[in-house]
Amino acid sequence: MNKSQVLPTKDSFGYLTDGREVNRYTFCNLNGVTVRIIDLGCVITDIRVPDKEGVVHDINLGYDSVQGYEKNPLSLGAICGRVVNVISNGKFSVDGQEYHVTKNFGNHSIHGGKKSFTHQLWSSSVEGDKVIMKYVSPDGEEGFPGELTTIVSYQLTNENELKIEYSATTTKPTPVNLTNHAYFNLAGHNYPNLDDHVLQILANKYTPTKESDIYIPSGEICDVTGTLFDLREPVRLGDRLSEVPRGKGYFNNFCVTDADGSMRLIARLDHPPSGRRLDVYTTELGVQCYTGGDTIDHTQGKEGAVYEKFCSICLETQHYPDSVNQKSFPNTILRPGEQYTSKTVYRFGLLEQ
Template sequence: MADQVIPTQDSFGRLQDGTEINRFTFKNKNNITVRIINYGGIITDICVPDKNGKVADINLGFDDIKGYEKRHPYFGAICGRVANRIGGGKFTLDGKEYQLPVNNGPNHLHGGVKGFDKVVWKARVDDDNLVLTYVSPDGEEQYPGTLTTEVRYRLTNDNQLSIDYTATTTKATPINLTNHAYLNLAGQGFPNIEDHVLWIDAYTYTPLDENIIPTGVIAPVAGTAYDLRTPTRLGDRLKHVNNGKGYDINFCVGGQPGKLTRVASLEHPPSGRKMEVYTTEPGLQCYTGCNMVTGVFGKGGVEYQKFASVCLETQHFANSVNQPNFPNTILRPDQTYRHTSVYKFGLTL
C-alpha cells in the first residue's frame, strides 16, 4: 500500500440536468498529477515536471464541466462503442444490416451522437484503481446488444498511467475503445507542437479515401510522409502531410496480439518532457488537431489552434467492421473484450 498511488475524490460540478460529476485525482511521489472525471471517463489534467522540475499541465481541456458538456473534439474522453470512423455508418453482422447515426460528414464517428464520451459512468475506487463502469443498452446509437464496459485507470510511482478496458455483450456487436487525450508536452496553452519529436514503430499504415475512410489497403510507410520509424521533428513534417492538414491516420503497430508493446514515443527537447506509449492494440491513430481550424477556447481561456496538440489513440483500425482483412472488432456473448494501454512519462536523456 505504501508505494501505491490512491486516488482522492471531489466534485467537478453539475451537469445541466443537475447530475453531480465526480473528479478523481492521482498524485505520485514524482509530482505527477492525473485527474479524471466520471463524465465521459475524461482525463481533465496530466501535470508533469520538466527537466528543471517545473510542472505544467500537458493535456488540453476545459476548466469546468460546462466546457465538457458542450460540443468539443473529445478532449481526454473514452470513445466508444466504436472509436474512429465507420464508413456511411453502416455495417452488416450475421446477415443483418445496421445503420448507425452519422455525425462526421457521411460517417459514424466515436460512437455516434451520444457516445461513451457523453455519458455518466459509475465510478468507484478499488485499491489504487479508479474503476469506471457503463452499461450501454441494446439499441443505444443503433448498436446491437447490451454492452457492459469497465475501464480502470491507474497511476504508478514509476510514472506509468495505465488504462485497462474490458467489456462483455449480450449480442454480437462491434467494439473499439480508446482514450482521446490531446497532448502538448510544452504545456497545454503552448500554441504548437513543432518542436515535438515523434517516433512510431509502424512499417505499414491504412491509406484513406476522400471520406477519410481506409481503402482496405495496408500500405508500407517507406518513402512516404507516414514513415516515423526514425524520430522526427513534427515542425519539419506536418506541412508536408496530407496537403498540409497534418496527421489523421492509423498506423499498424501491433506486435503479438494481446501483448503489451512499446509502439510510440513523443519528446519535447526544450522542456525535456517525454512520453512513451505501450499497447496491446494493433493500431495507433495519430491526429494532430487539423480540424481545430476555427479554434476552441480551453483552460484559462486559451484558444487551441490547428497543430496545438497531438493525439496518440491506441485502438483497432478505423472501419474494421467493413474490412474483413483488418483485425476483428466483433465481440460475441461468449467472449470478453480486453485492451490495455500505458502512457509512461519521463525526461529525455
C-alpha cells in the first residue's frame, strides 16, 4: 500500500423503498478533507473542508437520507446522464433516424430524463484508492438508443483533489454527455446566499440562449467580451447575479479556451470570508455555470437547511448543451467500437494569506 494514498472505507447508507441497500464510501485525507459518495446516482453527499481558521464545514448541498436522494429532483451531487443538460423538444436524429426521449423539463428533456442515471443504483467497489461505479443502461431507456455501459471513478488525494473519471461504450450510436451535478457553497451548504463568493471562468466564448427560452442554446458561439458573461477576471457574485440573465442568474455554458482534451483550469471560486478556494480542472470542452435561480425554491436539505434561490453554484464540466440539435456545436454521438472518456478535478484549498 502506498502511504500517500487516501483509501476509502465502506458502510451502509440505508435502503431504497424496494429494499435494495445503498452503499456509502468515505475518503478522509491528511488535511482534514472528507468526501462521501453513495452508489445511488453516484452521488457526492458530503464535501467537508477546513476554512482559514481550521474550522470544517460541509460545502456540498444534499439530503440527510436515502429517501431524499431517491427523489432528488435537483440532481444534488449526482452523475447526470446519458445526456446532461437539455435536449430541446425532447428529440434528436442520428444517421437519419429520429429519436424521442422523455420530456421532464417543460417541452424539453434534461439530465437524461425522469429515470436518469441520477436515480439508478450503480454497482460499486473499491479498487485501491478509488471507488469504481458502473451502470448498464439498456437499449431504449428513456428513449435513447443502444445499451450504454458507463463507469465512473472517484479518488481523493492528499493534495485535496477530488478526481472524477468517466468512460462509456455503446452498442448503437447514441448521444453521451456526462457530468457531476454538485452544488457548492464555500461558506457552508446551509449558508443562504453566494453574495461574497468570487467567480472566475477562464473562457473567451460562451453559448448564448434563445430570447424565447433562456434554457435552450441559440446555436451561436459568441465572444464574452463586453458582456455579463465575461468572467475572465474575478467577479463578486453578489454584484452580478441579479443582472444576468433576466434576473435568474447564470444557466449558461462557457467554452473552454483552446480545448484539446488535456487537463485545463477552467474555473476558480473563492470565498474570502472563510478563505476557501475551489479550482476546477477538466478535459472537457465546456463548463455549465448554474447559480440555482428559479429552479431552487425552498428545498428542504440536510441538517435542517432550506435551500433557496442563489444559495449555491454548480460548475458542471461537459460538452455543450443540446449538441445533438446544434450543427455548430461539437459532436456528442458515441458509436460502437469507440470509448467516451472524460476527467474532472475539483481542488479544494485556501486563499493566500
